[in-house]
Amino acid sequence: MELINRWRAGDGRAATRLVGRHSQALARFAAxxxxxxxxxxxxxxxxxxxxxxxxxxxxxxxxxxxxxxIERRLMLDRRRAExxxxxxxxxxESDHVSEYGALDGLIAxxxxxxxxxxLDALSPTQREVFTLxxxxxxxxxxxxxVVGSTEGAARVHYHNAIKTVKEFLKDE
Amino acid sequence: xxxxxxxxxxxxxxxxxxxxxxxGERQRVQAHLATCESCQEDxxxxxxxxxxxxxxxxxxxxxxxxxxxxxRTIVPAxxxxxxxxxxxxxxxxxxxxxxxxxxxxxLQSNGSLASRARSQQPALRIAKVxxxxxxxxxxxxxxxxxxxxxxxPAHPQALALAAxxxxxxxxxxxxxxxxxxxxxxxxxxxxxxxxxVDSGDSL
Ligand SMILES: [Zn+2]
Numbered sequence: 001m002e003l004i005n006r007w008r009a010g011d012g013r014a015a016t017r018l019v020g021r022h023s024q025a026l027a028r029f030a031a032x033x034x035x036x037x038x039x040x041x042x043x044x045x046x047x048x049x050x051x052x053x054x055x056x057x058x059x060x061x062x063x064x065x066x067x068x069x070i071e072r073r074l075m076l077d078r079r080r081a082e083x084x085x086x087x088x089x090x091x092x093e094s095d096h097v098s099e100y101g102a103l104d105g106l107i108a109x110x111x112x113x114x115x116x117x118x119l120d121a122l123s124p125t126q127r128e129v130f131t132l133x134x135x136x137x138x139x140x141x142x143x144x145x146v147v148g149s150t151e152g153a154a155r156v157h158y159h160n161a162i163k164t165v166k167e168f169l170k171d172e
Numbered sequence: 173x174x175x176x177x178x179x180x181x182x183x184x185x186x187x188x189x190x191x192x193x194x195x196g197e198r199q200r201v202q203a204h205l206a207t208c209e210s211c212q213e214d215x216x217x218x219x220x221x222x223x224x225x226x227x228x229x230x231x232x233x234x235x236x237x238x239x240x241x242x243x244r245t246i247v248p249a250x251x252x253x254x255x256x257x258x259x260x261x262x263x264x265x266x267x268x269x270x271x272x273x274x275x276x277x278x279l280q281s282n283g284s285l286a287s288r289a290r291s292q293q294p295a296l297r298i299a300k301v302x303x304x305x306x307x308x309x310x311x312x313x314x315x316x317x318x319x320x321x322x323x324x325p326a327h328p329q330a331l332a333l334a335a336x337x338x339x340x341x342x343x344x345x346x347x348x349x350x351x352x353x354x355x356x357x358x359x360x361x362x363x364x365x366x367x368x369v370d371s372g373d374s375l
Contacts (some may be wrong), residue, residue, distance in 0.1 A: 008243050024233035031228035044236050051240045111324050115224035126308045137178050137190030138184070154184060162182075166217045 001059050008054070019047055022064055025136060028069050032119065033075060034165070046071040061145050065138065068146045072128070106140035118168035122161050129154050130161035176210035185215050189222055 006014035026043045035042060049070050051058075057066055119127050128147050132138045133154075138146070140154040147154070176182060181204045187193045188201050205211050 010243065012237075012242070015240055016233060019231075019236045019240075020233045020282045023233055023236060024228065027228035027231050040231055043231050044239055047236050048239055051243075054243075111220060112224040115221050131221075134189070135220050137186060137192060139187075155179075158183065159179065160308075162214060162217060165221065166213065169217055169220065 004057070004063070007051075015051065018063070021066055023047070025064060026067060028135055029068055029131065030069060030075065032135055033072075033128055034120070034124075035075060035078075042071065042074060045074055057071055058085075061142065063144045064136075065145055068132070068136075072146060110146070114169060115165075118165045121164055121168050125149075126157045126161040126164070129157035130165070133158055174208075174210065176208050176214075178204060178208070178211075181205075181208075181211060182214060185211065185218055186222075188215070189218055 003014045003018050006071055007018065023043055027039050030039045030042050046067060050067055057063065061069075119131065122130060125147060129143055132143045132146060133140070140151045140158070143149075143154045144151045149157075181201055184193060184197060184201050188198065193201060205215065
């Protein structure tokens with residue numbers, strides 16, 4: 001809360017420190033959740049929204065958990081908008097393939113590619129829970145806050161997810 | 173390989189990776205790991221997944237910070253957003269239409285149409301349910317509309333919704349917002365200062 005208060009008091013460097021502290025985690029969460037394009041823009045929007053409503057952040061959760069919640073909300077909005085635009089303008093299957101193919105070329109690490117594929121095998125909620133837990137190190141309580149669920153449900157999702165990912169990585 | 177039944181330990185493995193365990197817990201997990209092949213495998217999977225998280229693009233902190241307005245210029249979340257002010261204005265305007273126009277809107281659509289619409293969309297009915305027994309002449313609609321609110325496009329649904337925005341269901345609010353997005357009088361882009369948390373949805 002100290003940095004937040006300093007920013008409220010007009011210290012611009014406090015914003016730089018806050019963004020610097022959390023921006024990569026937000027980018028990783030977006031990438032892990034399956035976002036491929038515009039992750040920087042998404043992170044940007046998350047911070048703009050967060051700073052605009054900082055007064056509603058009471059410190060009950062950690063700032064990072066709160067930021068994840070905002071980012072997740074934005075991702076959902078994006079996907080809804082994408083779904084709507086897909087309904088009006090049908091996208092050729094080949095467009096998807098070439099788009100992903102180009103991105104695959106950028107991801108050189110074979111292990112990363114395997115992990116990404118294994119995450120693709122999860123349900124959206126399993127994937128969120130699993131990556132927040134494993135890549136971000138959030139507790140089950142924090143995860144429940146971010147995804148709007150319960151701790152118990154988060155634990156179940158985690159167990160199912162690791163089972164699936166383990167089998168997938170073994171088979172590869 | 174034996175299946176591990178210690179779900180407590182399994183659930184703590186990510187914390188071991190993130191060095192988030194207290195000493196006692198860490199020792200307990202490590203002691204278990206020494207004898208449990210299944211958890212050793214789990215830990216290896218978790219290591220792989222954790223290290224693969226680096227494929228996210230690196231974020232330019234300065235360019236993000238540049239987009240954040242200083243604290244004073246940000247509309248506090250407690251202040252009413254511009255959209256709400258527009259809605260309030262529309263409430264006043266639509267009430268004026270109802271009062272001045274009387275039942276003339278109903279007169280334009282026939283009675284069965286109005287009642288069918290009422291049964292289908294209960295939240296949209298405020299402005300369309302004036303006293304049907306005393307319809308006023310149709311020209312009063314034109315008079316009140318041109319006299320009261322020349323810049324508002326004809327949009328009876330949104331006007332009707334606006335008359336009772338507080339009591340609307342989520343779906344109706346979404347429809348109102350969508351309708352209002354089509355208004356020429358509104359700015360093309362508008363910050364939405366209130367963060368709403370979606371609790372039931374999943375990605
Ligand atoms: Zn075990």
